[in-house]
Amino acid sequence: RDIENSVKLSELQSRFGVPLVEGGRRFCHEGPLHQIKRSGRLKRGYCYLFNDLLLFTVGKEVRANIPLRNALVSDCQNDIPHSFEVVDVGKLKVQFAASSADEKQLWMDKLTVIIQKFFEKYFTQKDMSRCICPSFFATLKSTQCFFFFCFYFFFL
Numbered sequence: 001r002d003i004e005n006s007v008k009l010s011e012l013q014s015r016f017g018v019p020l021v022e023g024g025r026r027f028c029h030e031g032p033l034h035q036i037k038r039s040g041r042l043k044r045g046y047c048y049l050f051n052d053l054l055l056f057t058v059g060k061e062v063r064a065n066i067p068l069r070n071a072l073v074s075d076c077q078n079d080i081p082h083s084f085e086v087v088d089v090g091k092l093k094v095q096f097a098a099s100s101a102d103e104k105q106l107w108m109d110k111l112t113v114i115i116q117k118f119f120e121k122y123f124t125q126k127d128m129s130r131c132i133c134p135s136f137f138a139t140l141k142s143t144q145c146f147f148f149f150c151f152y153f154f155f156l
Contacts, residue, residue, distance in 0.1 A: 012048060016062050018055065026051040029110050031103070035063065036080055036095035047096070047107075051114055054086060056094065064094045069118050073111040084108050 029049040034042040056064035076083035098104035
């Protein structure tokens with residue numbers, strides 16, 4: 001499995017000219033998505049999800065390179081069906097549209113799991129219980145709002 005991962009990373013690095021073969025990076029998922037432009041237009045592309053990074057590509061060009069360490073994922077507040085957004089807090093927000101509700105949920109679930117792993121790596125239960133009520137922490141942890149709350153609580 002490690003060999004397959006290394007081959008995939010090397011192949012994508014060669015194709016896109018982006019350094020992907022880095023210690024600990026793992027390929028997780030890929031598939032077609034549309035990027036929602038500011039004008040509301042949809043740009044067809046292809047996404048590659050890693051355990052620390054999301055790449056949105058069109059042809060051989062990387063259009064968005066989103067680190068997931070400080071990212072959030074949520075539903076979009078627009079009229080485009082099956083849309084969601086990934087925000088590298090304080091830097092970049094990219095909105096996507098999937099081809100179906102199931103596909104959207106798959107992407108959001110995978111992104112949420114990766115982002116939550118980053119969060120749990122850097123913040124322990126003890127860190128959180130010093131700052132907020134433990135029952136509030138438990139409720140918040142089960143929602144995507146948790147990431148947003150904690151970023152602003154700890155970093156701003």
